Amino acid sequence: MKLSGAQIFWIVATIEVVMGTWLTITPAIQTSQQDAWISMLIAGVTAVALSFFYARLSTLHPNQTLVQFSKTLLGKWLGGAIVFPYFIVWITLPAALLRSFGDFIHLVFLDRTPVSIIMILLIGLSTYLTYSGGITGIGRFAEIAGPFLYLSLILSFVLNAINLRWNHLLPVFSESGWVTIFKGSLMPASYLAESFTLLVIVSFMNNPRNAPSQSMLGVGMVALMVFIATFMTILVFGPDVSSKLRFPFFMMVRSINIMEFIQNIDVFVIFVWIFGVFAKLALYLFIGSYEMAAWLNIKNWRKTIWVGAAGIFILAYLIPNQTFIGIYPIYWMYILVPVCGIGIPLLLWSVTVMKKKLAKSSVE
Amino acid sequence: MMRAGKLCFVLLLIVSNASGCWNLKEPDQLAFDVASGMDITKDGQFEFSAQIAIPAGIGMAPEGGGGGKKDFIVIGSAGKNIYDAIQNLQTKVSRKIFLGHREVILIGRRMAEQGIGDLLDEFVRNPKSEMRSRMYVVKNADAKDILSLEPIFDPITSTGIVNKQETSGLKKYYFRDFLSDALSQKSAIMLPAVSLTRTPTYLYTGNAIFTKHHGLKLAGFLNTQESFYANWIVNKQAELAITSFVYQGNGNVSLHLESVNRRIIVKMLDQQIQIDVRLTGKGSIVENNSSLNPATPKDLQIIQDSLNQSAHASIQQLIAKAQKQLKTDFFGFDESVRQKYPHQWKTLKSKWNETFPDIDVSVHVNLQCKNMGQANSSIKAIP
Structure with missing residues (x-):
């Protein structure tokens, strides 16, 4: 199973952009109001820097995934124990995504279809892709679906150009100030820091030297899209309305109305969005089962897919309601990202560097 | 056999999903x-x-009476x-x-x-x-x-x-x-x-x-006339027509404004808010019953000045109505103040309704007749 540089780029760009444009805009606008776009810029720069760090750390251990290099670095037991939080992420994040998106489709389009059916279709197809194609299949899928996803995003921006009310942006900066703007950037940055999945997938690259540049490009492109989406949401609805909308970007797509003729293109945008959700589910399923196999020393990682898929589905099914999922981003931002996105990678990185120095000095 | 069964199952799944029929409501x-x-x-x-x-x-209009x-x-x-x-x-x-x-x-x-x-x-x-x-x-x-x-x-x-x-x-x-x-x-x-x-x-x-x-x-x-001006101030008017009596020419002139713009300038002097409303409009003359000839620069200037004055007077009247009679700021001046002085606005906000009637609002209107229409001097029957 091998990945090219372009595939890494599209994987990162595809899996992150859906949640980015879908769930980060409202929290940012709630905090920093009309200056949320500045928050998004800060979040984007932070996320790009973080993704460089992840890709770099991963290239220090060529051909080893997170669990593998953690085990070689820290030994079988400690190295195995320290990656445990990642499994929580790899199960809970896709579960929350699956349920949220299922609920969303149920709310907006298929109101007479049970959420569980929508979720079974999504997870079923993702399982198929992961099982048959592995990471290469996901990479190829992202390579094809990604450009469509971005095209649909850009189209929705362009078609909204006539709806913009520029005075919504004023006053710039002075009402919020740096502290508020930084606070507003935390949630989007934590979502974009999801790129710590790179710690696993970079090991599959043909040419790992490209990893930092390609992943930074990917995250950068996502950040750019999220920034434009936020900026335009503010300009279309104003900060007061957008902070109350749960899916402001979707509402913005819905408000497209050109010459009373081009309307209701939300269906097409959602259609393409599903590609992104699907790619993300498949990727997490792959990472989860591959790493689970590495963790438990199971030879054939495909056997663990069924456990992962069932686990994700059951967890998604058991979530009582959307209000409950609302807690997840907070838990994500304050616990999961600091631990899995910053704490453990930093620890692994410092151990790597120390070991290298020790090796050097012992040679001398 | 196994393969064919699988294929049938997949096809069935695709058909049932792709059509999406179970969730469909026909028009x-x-x-x-x-x-x-x-x-x-x-x-x-x-x-x-x-x-x-x-x-x-719809589309079946009753022809020749008859109940459609x-x-x-x-x-x-x-x-x-x-x-x-x-x-x-x-x-x-x-x-x-x-x-x-x-x-x-x-x-x-x-x-x-x-x-x-x-x-x-x-x-x-x-x-x-x-x-x-x-x-x-x-x-x-x-x-x-x-x-x-x-x-x-x-x-x-x-x-x-x-x-x-x-x-x-x-x-x-x-x-x-x-x-x-x-x-x-x-x-x-x-x-x-x-x-x-x-x-x-x-x-x-x-x-x-x-x-x-x-x-x-x-x-x-607000009546229609007032509303045109009010909409102009809040930037909701795309075009409008102004007709005013030109004293020097002893007749009415109508100007159709094809593009109107506005700027609201807020200043704060010794804690006193000053608002300057600058309205601009460009358009063409569509009717001229006065004796003036808009083809001559001098007469055109007179017409423009006169239209400006008349619009200016109407807008001042409207602002007076807002401040003294209705005591409501429907021009969104509060938003302009907030955008210009966000810090001071925090204290001003709660008492805006009391402050607004006494605020100094000045109006500047600048109308330009870019085109005089298809005639030069007024088409009039000679007495």
Whole structure:
């Protein structure tokens, strides 16, 4: 199973952009109001820097995934124990995504279809892709679906150009100030820091030297899209309305109305969005089962897919309601990202560097 | 055998999903609500009226008398809130009410007086609701009365009401724009109003003013002339015509402004707010009954000056009305102050209604006649 540089780029760009444009805009606008776009810029720069760090750390251990290099670095037991939080992420994040998106489709389009059916279709197809194609299949899928996803995003921006009310942006900066703007950037940055999945997938690259540049490009492109989406949401609805909308970007797509003729293109945008959700589910399923196999020393990682898929589905099914999922981003931002996105990678990185120095000095 | 079975299963799955039939409602199972009205009935209940298009009727105009089908019906139903009323309405209609094609939201007089601030949620929260609608207030009747009117040009009244916005020279103002005004820090907002005439038909009668401190309640109306100027100040007017008597030429001149612009400049001197309203407009002369010849620079200047003065006087009168009579800032000056002085605004905000009547507002109008039309001096019968 091998990945090219372009595939890494599209994987990162595809899996992150859906949640980015879908769930980060409202929290940012709630905090920093009309200056949320500045928050998004800060979040984007932070996320790009973080993704460089992840890709770099991963290239220090060529051909080893997170669990593998953690085990070689820290030994079988400690190295195995320290990656445990990642499994929580790899199960809970896709579960929350699956349920949220299922609920969303149920709310907006298929109101007479049970959420569980929508979720079974999504997870079923993702399982198929992961099982048959592995990471290469996901990479190829992202390579094809990604450009469509971005095209649909850009189209929705362009078609909204006539709806913009520029005075919504004023006053710039002075009402919020740096502290508020930084606070507003935390949630989007934590979502974009999801790129710590790179710690696993970079090991599959043909040419790992490209990893930092390609992943930074990917995250950068996502950040750019999220920034434009936020900026335009503010300009279309104003900060007061957008902070109350749960899916402001979707509402913005819905408000497209050109010459009373081009309307209701939300269906097409959602259609393409599903590609992104699907790619993300498949990727997490792959990472989860591959790493689970590495963790438990199971030879054939495909056997663990069924456990992962069932686990994700059951967890998604058991979530009582959307209000409950609302807690997840907070838990994500304050616990999961600091631990899995910053704490453990930093620890692994410092151990790597120390070991290298020790090796050097012992040679001398 | 195993393979074929698998293939059949997959194909079946694809067909059942790709068609999406289980969730489909054919148009002939739906009742399309093209315009919604919100009223308070005489006994104080909330009433929601829906103008429902009858597709079978449209395009089958009765030829030579004869009873064709009607193009629409208006059905009203009371309820505790909007959705409750729609539920009650559904009992009267055999098809499922579909709100996705609503073009107009009308607010009846009594409803406007009671306040509409608490009735905005459904439009956003309910995914089946529609936010691309235009909004109007009915000045002298219930929304239901307007919806039930016999249309003149179009098969359905709502189309005409939508077009009223553009034919009155207004910029497009959707429900979402209204919503962002309603949730902003502006203390008052304006909505276009229609009124019922005795004929009976409806006409555009300027703006209704809503104040926010008691939950978006009707505070008054502006006549059409005042509304044109008010809309100009709040940047909602796309074009307008100004007619004024030119004293030097002893006759009227009409100028059709094709592009209008505005700037509101806020200054703060010794804690005193000064607002300068700068209005500019460019257009062409469409009627000249005066003895002046706009082909000569001198006369053109006289015409422009005279039009400027007349617009200036009207706008000052309007501002005086806002400050002294209505005591409401429906120009959005509060928003301009907030944008320019966000820090001072925090203290000004709570007492804006008391501050506003005494604020120094100056007006500058600059109209330019870019084109004099198809004649030079006035076409007049010589006595």
